[in-house]
Amino acid sequence: MSLVFPHTFVPWFRAVAPYMHAYRGKTFVVAATGEMIAAGKLESLAQDLSIMHSMGIKLVLVHGFRPQVNEQLALKGHAARFSHGKRITDALTLDCAQEAAGQLRFEIEAAFSQGLPNTPMANATVRVVSGNFLTARPVGIVDGIDFMHSGLVRRVDAAAIRRAIDIGAIVLLSPFGFSPTGEAFNLTMEEVATATAVALQADKLLFLTELPGVREDLNDPESAIDTEMALADAKRLLGTLPPPQQPTDLAFYLQHCVAACEGGVERSHILPFAVDGAILQEVFTHDGIGTMVVDEKLExxxxxxxxxxxxxxxxxxxxxxxxxxxxxxxxxxxxxxxxxxxxxxxxxxxxxxxxxxxxxxxxxxxxxxxxxxxxxxxxxxxxxxxxxxxxxxxxxxxxxxxxxxxxxxxxxxxxxxxxxxxxxxxxxxxxxxxxxxxxxxxxxxxxxxxx
Incomplete structure (x- = not known):
């Protein structure tokens, strides 16, 4: 059993207390990439979100599934196809996406159901609610490319999500939407998370990604992370970057952070899932660990x-x-x-x-x-x-x-x-x-x- 040293624990706990008070009753949308889940980080994420939930933070969790869908396609001998930074979803890809989403939803619900002694989940009661909260429309044909079953968010049922989180549940959203005729569309996790955060006017949108954040010197991979960016600075930077083609492109997540802030979300964050407890460090420490985009300087x-x-x-x-x-x-x-x-x-x-x-x-x-x-x-x-x-x-x-x-x-x-x-x-x-x-x-x- 590890020892807890009062001379470090007590000051730390007191330093965290102001954030507990400040965030009680606030709404956070957390976007977890499929790469994070594939890297074995789901259990620690569930534990961290359970801690935040116990503090009275209202949570919506949006999961991605890019590597899981690619794995399903590879098993079927079918190549993954992308264009304009989006997946082209034919009928077989849609089946693979639905299969991957179902498996991930099962794993996520299981992770939140743990209650082993001597873990952060002990004595926790976390209810996970999912459903058809998203209405979608097709991407259509762009520059001569038919995206088939790939879609865009048309509407988020914010009232239904709000009712669920207000009674203490965590809402889980998969990147799927349905048309009024019942047709299913494959969406991007990033767009779902951004649209949901805007619809809820969430207090925070947090992307757990492959990236550590935005570096102060983009040409130096070892330079410090810019922990806080004004929206105007983020938009200027975005204007200098090439259009993103893959998630490891800096503009890929930054564009969604900017869109969220422009849509009324107070703060949006890019965090590295490789760092254990990244979301806790970002939310409960003064400077955080990743990059936060905000409409104005917070100080x-x-x-x-x-x-x-x-x-x-x-x-x-x-x-x-x-x-x-x-x-x-x-x-x-x-x-x-x-x-x-x-x-x-x-x-x-x-x-x-x-x-x-x-x-x-x-x-x-x-x-x-x-x-x-x-x-x-x-x-x-x-x-x-x-x-x-x-x-x-x-x-x-x-x-x-x-x-x-x-x-x-x-x-x-x-x-x-x-x-x-x-x-x-x-x-x-x-x-x-x-x-x-x-x-x-x-x-x-x-x-x-x-x-």
Whole structure:
């Protein structure tokens, strides 16, 4: 039996908690390629999705089956044919696709039915629902090529899917659709997942793929992954890439991420299925592991609202506990909420600071400047400081000051100078804790900031 070390487990669990709160009740569409299933990753995927389901995340799982269909065709001595990045589906290929889909659906349902002790599936009750949620139409003839039984999504029955996930089921979609006359069409997993995410206005669309994501330098296969791309940047990149012909082409998944975001899906992701737990790392860590396409940069620096009280408390509590910050009660934060600035990422508060003006002395105190350990070193502290300075200048103040016992050097590096506590405005001096012996540091404010 492996040992669990509290000094690593407890901080990790606390770091994950904000995402648990943020994602409860949200809808995610997860697209798993047939290559992922062929690589033996189905069981771990079921375990990870079961964990997310237990946290109250509503899930739709769309599976692919490219290699499985190719295998069936090979056994029958029939060549797989593709054009324009789509499979040409003749009658025999349609039979092979239906056979592969049936087998995969059976395997997926079995994976979600496991409940062995000492596994993530223990004590889990996950119901998988599938059905004819998709209406399709034929691709038709493109550039003289008849795609026969290959189809395109005409309509997603979003209301029926929503009813199923609202009662706690995971909806499983195969890449098949049916016409109003009952004719079956072979669809692409990527289009089904994108159309479903748009129809549901899902909070996330996640592709588990052969690709690690979009690299910062496309010419260097070892360069870092660009973990967050603005939609405009993704569209620009897509315009420079050749039309995709196969799933390993970067544009293949990127085009669907762009389409999803343009259709109202808040965030779309390209993740590597080769990394164990990739979906958990992407969803429950600050920077993730793959590439996320979003309509705008997620990091938001803004004034606090009543919805932020819990997030502020969660950020400052560890620093109050170790004595870095003076303890603040919830009622105090609620009372002074208009003084607070927060920095959030993906709906989670990662930093805060408060400004308490003393207009008679033309100065203000900056208090509770805090950045979560999970994101320290990324410049959030400086961004909060600049926003506080802007707010103080907007009030016509000449300086800001801080009281600190631990972080004197951080402030000195950013233009603060130490002064005697006697410098403090009279109203603040009366509240000064002489036993705590906090150092007082002051920064003179220049004219309006420019950028």
């Amino acid at each position: 938001s620096l803004r004034e606090a609202t009543s919805d932020d009280v819990g997030g502020i408390l969660q950020v400052i509590e560890p620093f109050e506990r170790d004595g870095t910050l003076v303890r603040r009660e919830r009622t105090e934060i609620e009372r002074d909420l208009a003084n607070y600035t927060v920095i959030e990422h993906d709906g989670v508060i990662f930093g805060c600071a408060a400004l308490y003006p003393y207009p008679e002395s033309r100065t203000a105190e900056m208090a509770a400047l805090t950045v979560s350990p999970a994101v320290q070193g990324q410049g959030d502290g400086e961004r909060l400081l600049k926003r506080i300075e802007q707010r103080a200048r907007g009030m016509g103040l000449d300086s800001i000051f801080v009281l600190t016992t631990r972080t004197m050097h951080w402030f000195i590096k950013r233009g603060f100078v130490q002064v005697d506590p006697e410098w403090l405005p009279e109203a603040r001096k009366r509240k000064y804790n002489w036993d705590r012996r906090s150092q007082v540091l002051v920064k003179k404010l220049a004219g309006p900031a420019t950028r």
